[in-house]
Amino acid sequence: MSDLLLEVCQVSKTFIRGGVLTGRRVAAVKDVSFRLAAGRPEIFAIIGESGSGKTTLSRMILNIDTPTSGKLRFDGVDLATIRTAGDRLAFMHKVQPIFQNPFESFNPLKRIDRYLFMTHRRFIAADGRLAPEMAVDEALHKVGLSLKEVSRRYPHELSGGQLQRVAIARALLANPKLIVADEPVSMIDASLRISIVNLFKTLRDDLGISIIYVTHDLATAYYVSDRIIIMQQGSVVESGDARAVLNAPQHPYSRQLREAALLPDFAAGL
Ligand SMILES: Nc1ncnc2c1ncn2[C@@H]1O[C@H](COP(=O)(O)OP(=O)(O)O)[C@@H](O)[C@H]1O
Numbered sequence: 001m002s003d004l005l006l007e008v009c010q011v012s013k014t015f016i017r018g019g020v021l022t023g024r025r026v027a028a029v030k031d032v033s034f035r036l037a038a039g040r041p042e043i044f045a046i047i048g049e050s051g052s053g054k055t056t057l058s059r060m061i062l063n064i065d066t067p068t069s070g071k072l073r074f075d076g077v078d079l080a081t082i083r084t085a086g087d088r089l090a091f092m093h094k095v096q097p098i099f100q101n102p103f104e105s106f107n108p109l110k111r112i113d114r115y116l117f118m119t120h121r122r123f124i125a126a127d128g129r130l131a132p133e134m135a136v137d138e139a140l141h142k143v144g145l146s147l148k149e150v151s152r153r154y155p156h157e158l159s160g161g162q163l164q165r166v167a168i169a170r171a172l173l174a175n176p177k178l179i180v181a182d183e184p185v186s187m188i189d190a191s192l193r194i195s196i197v198n199l200f201k202t203l204r205d206d207l208g209i210s211i212i213y214v215t216h217d218l219a220t221a222y223y224v225s226d227r228i229i230i231m232q233q234g235s236v237v238e239s240g241d242a243r244a245v246l247n248a249p250q251h252p253y254s255r256q257l258r259e260a261a262l263l264p265d266f267a268a269g270l
C-alpha cells in the first residue's frame, strides 16, 4: 500500500507519424505530472479540446500505452514493471476503463448478461462471496439497472445511456479503486448526461472509487469534479480545485475555453 493511489511523474508521449526515418514527431503529451491520494476518493477531470492529448494520457494511466519518458505508479507499483498476464489482471482489478462509445465496448452479437457473467468469472477472485447472478445484479443496481432489465438483451436493444451504465456496472465487477472514463458522456443524449455524471459522484461517495473524468465539456466538469487539469497541445496549462480554476481561470487558454462554454448554461450548473 502506498499513500498515493496514482502518481503521474513528468510523463511525455511522442508519436512518429509516417515512416520512422521520414515521419513527423507528434508530442501528444508533454511533461504531465499529478497525483491522486489513496483513501481520499475524488473526481479528477482532464479537460482539453480535441487533440490536446487527453486520450493518450488516459491510455498511459490504463497501461494500454507506455510513456516515451516519465513514470506512472499505481498503488506504489511502477506500471513499467507490469509484464505477466497475472500482473495485468491484478492491475485491471484496480483500474478500470470506460470509453466514449458504449456500443464499441460491447460485441453486438453477444448478450449483455452473458458479457457480465464472463466479466464476473474473470474477476471472481476479487469477490467470491456472491453467486454470479447476485453479483451481476448487485453491480447493475449500483448503476440504477437490474439483471431482470438487461437479461437476454443485446447491446443495440438498449439506449446509449443505458449501455454506458452497463459498461460502468461491468467495471464495478472488478471492484476497482480507480475508473478512467474517456469522454464517457459525449455520445450520450444531452438529457441523460447528468444522470451518468451523477452516478460518478455516487461511486465516489458510496463506493470510495476515484474517477478520472476525461472531457472537453467544461459544464459537466465544473458540475462533477473536485480537481481538474486543463491541457493544451499536450501540456497542462492550469490545474487545481475545479471551481476555483473554472470560476477564475488564469491562463489565456483556460479563459478562452470558458468563454466558449456558453456562460449562461454554465452559471445554471447545466
Ligand atoms: N497512435 C497515434 N499515432 C500518431 N499520433 C497520434 C496517435 N494517437 C494520438 N495521436 C496524436 O496525438 C495528439 C493527441 O491526441 P489524443 O490523445 O487523441 O487527444 P484528445 O483525446 O485530447 O483528442 C493528436 O495530435 C493526435 O493526432
Ligand SMILES: [Mg+2]
Pocket (backbone or CB within 6 Å): 054, 055, 056, 182, 183
Ligand atoms: Mg480523446
